[in-house]
Structure formats: structure tokens, C-alpha cells
Amino acid sequence: MAAQSAIHTSASLQAANAPTFASMEGQLDPALLRGLKEMKFDFMTPVQEQVLQRLPSMGSDCLVQAKTGTGKTIAFLIPAIQNILQYSTRKGQVSILVLSPTRELAVQIADEAKLLVSKFKRPIEVHTAVGGTTKESALSKFKLGDPKILVATPGRLNDYLSEGNVRAKFDDMKTLILDEADRMLDAGFLPAILQILHALPPKSGPKGQWQGMCFSATVPPKMEQVFAHILSKDHVAVSTIDKSEPPTLAKVPQFSVLIAKVEQTFTALYSILEEEIKATEGVPKIIVFGTTAKLVALYAKIYDRQLGLPVFELHSRLTQTARTRATAAFKETKTGIMFASDVIGRGMDFPDVSLVLQVGLPADADAYTHRVGRTARAGKDGKAILLLTEAESFYLKANRQFPIQPYPHSDTVVNDASATIVNDVLQTIEPEVKQKAYSAYLGFMKVATNKMRMTPEQLVGMANVFAVDGMGCEEVPPMEKSTISKMGLKGVRGINYATKSNPTPAQRGPASFAKATQAPPKGRNGPRAAKSSEKQFPSSNSMLARPRQQGRHRGRGGNGEAEAW
Numbered sequence: 001m002a003a004q005s006a007i008h009t010s011a012s013l014q015a016a017n018a019p020t021f022a023s024m025e026g027q028l029d030p031a032l033l034r035g036l037k038e039m040k041f042d043f044m045t046p047v048q049e050q051v052l053q054r055l056p057s058m059g060s061d062c063l064v065q066a067k068t069g070t071g072k073t074i075a076f077l078i079p080a081i082q083n084i085l086q087y088s089t090r091k092g093q094v095s096i097l098v099l100s101p102t103r104e105l106a107v108q109i110a111d112e113a114k115l116l117v118s119k120f121k122r123p124i125e126v127h128t129a130v131g132g133t134t135k136e137s138a139l140s141k142f143k144l145g146d147p148k149i150l151v152a153t154p155g156r157l158n159d160y161l162s163e164g165n166v167r168a169k170f171d172d173m174k175t176l177i178l179d180e181a182d183r184m185l186d187a188g189f190l191p192a193i194l195q196i197l198h199a200l201p202p203k204s205g206p207k208g209q210w211q212g213m214c215f216s217a218t219v220p221p222k223m224e225q226v227f228a229h230i231l232s233k234d235h236v237a238v239s240t241i242d243k244s245e246p247p248t249l250a251k252v253p254q255f256s257v258l259i260a261k262v263e264q265t266f267t268a269l270y271s272i273l274e275e276e277i278k279a280t281e282g283v284p285k286i287i288v289f290g291t292t293a294k295l296v297a298l299y300a301k302i303y304d305r306q307l308g309l310p311v312f313e314l315h316s317r318l319t320q321t322a323r324t325r326a327t328a329a330f331k332e333t334k335t336g337i338m339f340a341s342d343v344i345g346r347g348m349d350f351p352d353v354s355l356v357l358q359v360g361l362p363a364d365a366d367a368y369t370h371r372v373g374r375t376a377r378a379g380k381d382g383k384a385i386l387l388l389t390e391a392e393s394f395y396l397k398a399n400r401q402f403p404i405q406p407y408p409h410s411d412t413v414v415n416d417a418s419a420t421i422v423n424d425v426l427q428t429i430e431p432e433v434k435q436k437a438y439s440a441y442l443g444f445m446k447v448a449t450n451k452m453r454m455t456p457e458q459l460v461g462m463a464n465v466f467a468v469d470g471m472g473c474e475e476v477p478p479m480e481k482s483t484i485s486k487m488g489l490k491g492v493r494g495i496n497y498a499t500k501s502n503p504t505p506a507q508r509g510p511a512s513f514a515k516a517t518q519a520p521p522k523g524r525n526g527p528r529a530a531k532s533s534e535k536q537f538p539s540s541n542s543m544l545a546r547p548r549q550q551g552r553h554r555g556r557g558g559n560g561e562a563e564a565w
């Protein structure tokens with residue numbers, strides 16, 4: 001059964017006349033070919049075919065662009081591994097270094113590499129160096145072992161490289177690979193990458209040249225300069241994407257739902273999930289992407305038991321143990337809903353995701369492409385939905401390259417039945433969780449103020465409606481002065497400043513919540529509720545009026561996530 005489904009997968013992922021890996025006998029080491037056979041990979045995907053057949057040698061530098069879920073990992077691992085086999089490397093020396101933007105992706109790449117080298121008689125050790133784990137145990141294994149392949153995230157690797165004896169283990173490095181290369185070289189990561197490069201042997205040194213490989217589904221124009229840090233001038237550029245086609249997978253139907261008001265978000269999300277679960281033939285396996293960690297945490301709490309599917313949660317505010325557990329469980333499960341931030345927006349390979357649902361603005365155009373790419377991987381089917389408010393609809397106009405259609409059930413996603421269910425749950429959720437979600441929302445949306453043609457006052461008004469009418473907060477949640485300043489919202493009307501006598505829910509503690517739940521406010525989240533809010537705050541619709549103030553550049557943490565407040 002397993003073998004059959006693997007054959008089916010291969011058949012639909014590859015072109016009709018795809019060459020087999022077996023046809024590379026003589027060019028690829030027999031142990032590599034046995035590893036591929038063991039993984040049930042018989043035919044090359046187009047990017048694997050291009051890389052293996054277009055590179056002048058297995059040690060050539062390359063910049064490779066291919067769509068999400070088309071097998072780029074194997075496409076960089078095979079040449080890099082084949083390349084190092086010609087050298088007699090010293091024990092304890094790293095030969096291949098792979099850099100990844102997130103811990104989860106680093107572990108996934110290492111797992112794939114381990115399978116690929118599993119048939120070598122003399123074991124090729126694959127190590128990881130990622131944050132969130134105790135450095136000491138992985139580092140001592142790394143120091144004592146023979147880590148021919150190291151997959152790392154930049155932060156932890158820089159930690160490692162601060163020790164001279166660790167740095168020396170990279171003296172013979174033969175290949176440096178940047179997966180999600182455009183992300184690794186963007187403003188958020190570039191300083192860390194430059195620091196790493198500074199500690200590594202020079203690109204062309206006394207020991208020869210190391211091979212540079214950059215892979216991604218998205219390669220924004222004007223990146224030549226940064227690629228020059230990794231790639232030689234005569235590198236081979238490979239792309240399996242036609243410039244005239246949309247950047248997302250053609251086989252993924254993509255829809256948008258526009259809701260009038262931000263406070264309808266939770267109701268609409270509930271209705272869409274319910275509809276999609278009902279409509280799924282087979283088993284629904286859904287990823288819901290939210291804009292920030294704190295909003296994702298709130299979604300996970302709201303929809304935990306209502307939809308009859310197991311719920312998973314993954315974002316930067318969880319412990320690494322919880323992140324690792326959620327990743328493994330969602331890879332394993334046949335069905336369920338994963339609520340996630342951009343921590344898993346790129347690269348992650350969860351088998352058989354049937355739907356990707358994005359709530360709120362993706363960080364940019366490429367974020368949309370990568371998130372959609374979590375479905376329809378390895379030739380499978382998938383579907384994508386983007387839920388936006390009218391105020392956020394500029395995103396669709398600014399990104400017409402995506403084949404996004406209006407969602408057929410748009411008119412009915414805000415309804416009383418869903419609103420009632422959602423409101424009941426919201427009353428059971430701690431004010432602290434809501435306050436954090438409110439603050440996160442405000443921080444995230446601040447950067448889009450200009451694009452939404454809003455004034456800061458209108459933005460705060462919209463966030464306040466979201467908190468009071470959407471989340472069912474008793475009042476506009478108080479925020480600490482320092483947070484407000486960091487967001488650049490000091491002095492903006494509508495903000496509730498926390499003081500000693502007006503503490504935030506976190507400062508107040510859980511006792512106040514027990515009291516609040518005895519007489520919960522009712523029915524504020526549905527279509528009826530929207531009216532009452534308009535009296536207190538400007539509605540999101542009325543906010544489309546005046547263009548104002550340039551938004552701040554959106555900073556991102558090393559987690560691939562938009563900065564969470």
C-alpha cells in the first residue's frame with residue numbers, strides 16, 4: 001500500500017518523460033542510488049533533473065528556483081554529497097554546511113539527508129545546530145563526532161563559531177547551501193550570514209574554492225549583489241518557473257473572502273472551516289496561517305474543540321519542545337487543523353495538507369506564495385483561501401499575479417449560527433490572551449496603515465473594535481507605555497494606557513477573569529453586533545478615506561515571523 005501511493009506520488013510530481021535516478025548510474029555513487037531507492041524516489045522531479053543534468057560538475061555553484069514542494073531538498077543534497085565523495089576528508093571536519101531560516105526546517109532537511117546517506121557503508125554523519133535546544137549536548141556531539149553534514153540556523157551557528165576550536169572544524173568545508181536563499185539574504189538575516197561567512201574559510205582560499213548553492217521558490221529581482229557573497233560570478237542559474245506563469249502552483253485553486261469588518265474575523269473563520277471540512281472528500285488536513293504568534297494562539301484556543309478535528313499550534317512563543325512536538329504530530333496526523341505563524345510558512349513538508357487558509361495580510365507577496373506552497377506538495381492536490389477585511393483588500397489589487405478568485409460562499413460566512421458558537425467560546429478565554437492578541441494585531445497592522453489609507457487614529461479605532469466586538473473584551477485592553485512607543489503609536493487617540501490603577505490583564509492576574517466570566521457580555525461577534533460598535537469606534541469601512549503617514553519597515557524575528565508584540 002505504501003509503495004503504491006509512493007509510485008502514484010512520483011508519477012504526478014514528475015514530467016511524463018522524467019528520467020530515473022537509476023539512469024545516473026556511473027555518475028552517482030551506488031550508495032546514493034540505493035538511498036534514493038529506499039526513499040522510493042525513482043523518477044527525478046524537474047528541478048532535480050535540471051540540477052543533475054545542467055551543472056557542469058557536481059561541485060558547481062548554482063542559483064536554483066523551482067516551485068514549492070517540487071523536491072529542491074534532494075536537488076541540492078545529491079550534488080553536494082556526490083561532490084564531497086571525491087575528497088578524502090579529515091575526520092571531524094564539516095564538508096557540507098546547509099543553512100535554513102527556521103529550526104523546524106533545519107531538522108527536516110537533516111532528516112532527509114540522513115535517509116539519503118543511509119546506505120553508505122562508512123557512515124556519513126548528519127548533525128543539526130539549531131536554537132531553542134540545549135547547546136551543550138548538541139555541541140559536544142558535534143565536537144566529538146565526524147559531522148560531514150551540518151544543517152544549522154544562523155543564530156545557533158554563530159554561537160558555535162564563536163569558539164575557535166569549532167571554527168577550525170570548517171577549514172575543509174566544500175559546500176555551503178542556503179535553502180530559502182532569498183529569505184536568508186534579506187535584511188533580517190543578512191548580518192548573521194555575513195558574520196558566518198566571516199568565520200568560515202574564504203570562498204576562494206588556499207584550500208581551493210568552496211561550492212555555493214542557493215535554492216528557493218522565490219528569487220526577487222535585484223538580489224545579485226547579495227548572492228555574490230555565496231556564488232561565484234560564473235554560477236549556473238537554473239529555473240523551472242516560466243516568467244509568465246503565476247508564482248504559485250497552477251494546480252492549487254485559490255480564493256479570497258472579503259469581510260466588511262474586522263470584528264467578523266472569528267465568525268467568518270469558523271464558517272469557512274466548517275464549510276471546508278464538510279466539503280472535503282477524504283480527510284481534511286488544514287493549515288491556518290495568522291499574522292502574529294499571539295493571534296495564532298488565540299485562534300488555536302477558539303477553535304480547539306468546536307470543529308471536531310484535532311488542533312495543533314505552532315509559533316515562536318511556544319517552547320521548542322512544544323514546537324517540535326507539534327511539528328512531528330502534524331507531519332504524522334492524517335487529519336487536523338494546524339494554527340501557525342510564518343515559522344512554518346516556508347519549506348516545511350507536512351504530507352497531504354488539503355487546505356491552506358490565511359487570515360489577515362501576508363507579510364508580502366512571497367509570503368503568500370510560500371504559505372500556499374504548504375499544500376499540493378509532491379504532486380498532490382490542494383486548495384488555498386485568503387481571508388481579508390475590506391480595509392486589507394489592497395493586497396489583492398497589489399498582487400494580481402496570483403490567480404485568486406472570489407470564494408463562492410463569501411456571502412454567508414458571517415452568520416448568526418457561527419457567531420453564537422464563537423461568542424460562547426470567546427467568553428471562556430482569558431482576557432490576557434485577548435489583550436496580547438489585540439496588542440499583536442495593532443503592532444502588525446501598524447506597518448500597513450499607509451497601504452490601508454488610514455490615519456493612526458483610525459487604525460487604533462479598528463483594533464479597538466476588533467478587541468471589544470470581535471474578541472469580546474470588556475474594554476479596550478490597556479497597553480503598557482513602552483509597547484505603545486515601540487509601535488510608534490504614542491499619543492494616538494483611542495489607546496488605553498496601562499497605569500497602576502488600570503493594569504493590563506497580565507498584571508491583574510487570573511482572579512479578575514473568574515469574576516468577569518460570571519456575567520459575560522453576549523452576542524457581540526456576529527452581524528447584529530457590528531452595528532453597536534459603530535457608535536463607539538469608526539468602522540473599518542469608514543477607514544479607507546485619507547492616506548497618511550509612511551508605515552515603518554516591517555521587522556522580522558529570526559523565526560520567519562513578523563515581529564510579534
Ligand code: ADP
Pocket residue numbers: 009010013040041042043044045048066067068069070071072073074347348349377378
Ligand atoms: P521543496 O523544497 O521544493 O519545497 P521538498 O524538497 O520539501 O520540496 O520536497 C517535497 C516533497 O516531495 C517531499 O515530501 C519529498 O520527500 C518529496 N520528493 C522529493 N523528490 C521526490 C522524487 N524524486 N519523487 C517523489 N517524491 C519526491
Ligand code: MG
Pocket residue numbers: 072073179347
Ligand atoms: Mg524546500
